Amino acid sequence: MPAYLAIQNVGKTFTRGAATTEVLRDISLDIARGEFVSIIGHSGCGKSTLLNLIAGLTEVTAGGIILENAEVSSPGPDRAVVFQNHSLLPWLTVYENVNLAVAKVFGRTKSRAERHEWIMENLDLVQMAHARDKRPTEISGGMKQRVGIARALAMEPKILLLDEPFGALDALTRAHLQDQMMEIHARLGNTIIMITHDVDEAVLLSDRIVMMTNGPAATVGEVLDVPLSRPRKRLELASDRTYLKCREAVLKFLYERHRFVEAA
Numbered sequence: 001m002p003a004y005l006a007i008q009n010v011g012k013t014f015t016r017g018a019a020t021t022e023v024l025r026d027i028s029l030d031i032a033r034g035e036f037v038s039i040i041g042h043s044g045c046g047k048s049t050l051l052n053l054i055a056g057l058t059e060v061t062a063g064g065i066i067l068e069n070a071e072v073s074s075p076g077p078d079r080a081v082v083f084q085n086h087s088l089l090p091w092l093t094v095y096e097n098v099n100l101a102v103a104k105v106f107g108r109t110k111s112r113a114e115r116h117e118w119i120m121e122n123l124d125l126v127q128m129a130h131a132r133d134k135r136p137t138e139i140s141g142g143m144k145q146r147v148g149i150a151r152a153l154a155m156e157p158k159i160l161l162l163d164e165p166f167g168a169l170d171a172l173t174r175a176h177l178q179d180q181m182m183e184i185h186a187r188l189g190n191t192i193i194m195i196t197h198d199v200d201e202a203v204l205l206s207d208r209i210v211m212m213t214n215g216p217a218a219t220v221g222e223v224l225d226v227p228l229s230r231p232r233k234r235l236e237l238a239s240d241r242t243y244l245k246c247r248e249a250v251l252k253f254l255y256e257r258h259r260f261v262e263a264a
């Protein structure tokens with residue numbers, strides 16, 4: 001059976017004038033429907049570049065990306081991205097921000113009443129319905145990220161692409177949002193690709209962790225299966241042997257086999 005998302009021998013080289021930088025080389029990865037996959041690797045190795053290629057924001061220079069039998073060549077609502085820093089429009093309310101995406105995707109297929117229900121359902125999912133009339137400046141960083149996630153989910157994408165979605169949040173808010181993300185994933189069965197720098201976050205949330213080698217010409221170094229049953233509870237996992245083994249495997253990859261050496 002073909003993979004839901006197939007990344008096949010993908011390479012990316014940026015060219016500016018006579019200068020070229022080969023950022024990614026020969027990346028191959030099959031992702032199944034409903035899978036939660038994290039990408040981890042040192043700063044600058046090309047994680048965001050890979051996510052942007054999947055999003056269709058940047059074009060591959062080698063290989064191809066196939067989503068449900070169709071080649072990815074441009075951005076589309078079937079791949080929703082959530083960035084580290086929320087990208088909400090400051091002059092619109094929480095509701096209006098989500099509405100913008102919903103109107104774009106479902107403007108022709110859902111009635112006004114259906115769209116309203118759908119927006120509220122997605123705000124409910126991230127527990128933000130109570131703040132529907134607030135503007136981004138009136139809510140906390142964690143709340144903004146939740147609205148960004150609601151907006152992405154409301155597009156009903158085939159794949160949710162998360163670029164360090166919790167990276168700018170304090171540890172407690174971060175833990176709370178991770179728990180919410182796990183609940184959403186359990187309820188909706190989304191296919192999710194998440195970039196993270198946080199080893200615990202990767203192990204807690206993922207079915208598989210893709211570990212990237214250092215750049216330039218970064219590639220997939222190892223892929224780790226996380227064989228922990230769901231639902232996962234962070235407190236119980238803190239002393240779970242499988243959890244600790246996975247954590248150690250990622251740490252060893254990052255700090256022994258592929259240590260980050262700052263360029264001179």
Ligand SMILES: Nc1ncnc2c1ncn2[C@@H]1O[C@H](COP(=O)(O)OP(=O)(O)OP(=O)(O)O)[C@@H](O)[C@H]1O
Binds near residue numbers: 014041046047048050
């Ligand atoms: N548009 C571009 N033109 C030229 N080089 C680029 C471009 N975008 C990214 N790069 C280079 O590609 C490399 C990888 O960048 P990228 O942002 O994908 O890394 P990352 O792993 O996501 O980093 P971080 O973890 O710090 O966010 C960097 O060396 C960066 O300078």
